[in-house]
Amino acid sequence: MARPRGGAGRVIPAIDTADPGRAEALARTLAPGCGAVKLGLELFTACGPEAVRRVAPVAPVFLDLKLHDIPNTVAGAVRSLLPLRPAMLTLHGAGGAAMMGAAREAAEAAGEARPILLAVTVLTSLDAGALAETGIAGGPVQQVLRLARLALGAGADGLVCSPREVGPIRDAFGEAPLLVVPGVRPAGSAVGDQVRTATPEEAVAAGADWIVVGRPITGAADPVAALAAIGGALA
Numbered sequence: 001m002a003r004p005r006g007g008a009g010r011v012i013p014a015i016d017t018a019d020p021g022r023a024e025a026l027a028r029t030l031a032p033g034c035g036a037v038k039l040g041l042e043l044f045t046a047c048g049p050e051a052v053r054r055v056a057p058v059a060p061v062f063l064d065l066k067l068h069d070i071p072n073t074v075a076g077a078v079r080s081l082l083p084l085r086p087a088m089l090t091l092h093g094a095g096g097a098a099m100m101g102a103a104r105e106a107a108e109a110a111g112e113a114r115p116i117l118l119a120v121t122v123l124t125s126l127d128a129g130a131l132a133e134t135g136i137a138g139g140p141v142q143q144v145l146r147l148a149r150l151a152l153g154a155g156a157d158g159l160v161c162s163p164r165e166v167g168p169i170r171d172a173f174g175e176a177p178l179l180v181v182p183g184v185r186p187a188g189s190a191v192g193d194q195v196r197t198a199t200p201e202e203a204v205a206a207g208a209d210w211i212v213v214g215r216p217i218t219g220a221a222d223p224v225a226a227l228a229a230i231g232g233a234l235a
């Protein structure tokens with residue numbers, strides 16, 4: 001999947017539902033106005049690979065399963081997912097270099113069709129206090145940069161981070177890493193459980209390649225119009 005040049009191609013709607021019919025229908029209506037669609041844990045735990053098979057013919061799939069286990073197990077999970085031909089796949093950077101290296105090695109078996117491997121850094125729902133409760137002092141930016149270095153050194157193609165860390169990552173690592181950014185909220189929309197947020201325009205201006213937007217699109221009265229309004233305002 002090529003790096004987007006701007007506009008609607010930068011937007012990845014997060015389709016969080018347990019209903020595969022709704023997922024497929026949303027993907028069909030949103031696909032012409034976006035770069036890919038994101039399917040995650042809610043759909044996959046409800047319906048498994050079949051849900052991905054239904055959506056994959058409609059739009060490139062960012063499969064956000066956030067794999068996090070011992071290296072052998074994660075490598076096996078990546079091998080099992082390859083037949084679904086996801087365009088992008090996530091694993092947790094906190095799983096460590098050996099785990100991410102094993103995932104990369106397993107993904108290589110797909111050759112040209114290898115999914116983009118993205119390391120999730122610090123979840124966008126965590127602030128400094130919540131992160132400290134997990135034993136990590138120093139705040140999100142420091143931890144994101146630490147995990148970014150580890151992940152990029154271990155073979156990840158890019159990172160998932162909040163809009164707040166995009167600038168520091170670009171300063172530290174330049175243009176090479178692909179940056180996929182959730183925690184994005186159009187001005188005036190409900191933040192919900194997201195904590196480290198910014199607007200779509202702010203995220204892209206900071207250097208995000210793709211932005212992930214879920215509920216502000218899927219919960220809108222007119223999801224196509226909501227997506228178009230976001231994509232249309234982006235550089």
Ligand SMILES: O=c1ccn([C@@H]2O[C@H](COP(=O)(O)O)[C@@H](O)[C@H]2O)c(=O)[nH]1
Binds near residue numbers: 125212
């Ligand atoms: O740090 C992360 C990593 C992944 N996500 C996922 O992105 C979407 C965001 O949905 P919204 O409705 O726009 O909040 C969701 O699927 C998360 O699992 C994230 O938010 N933060």
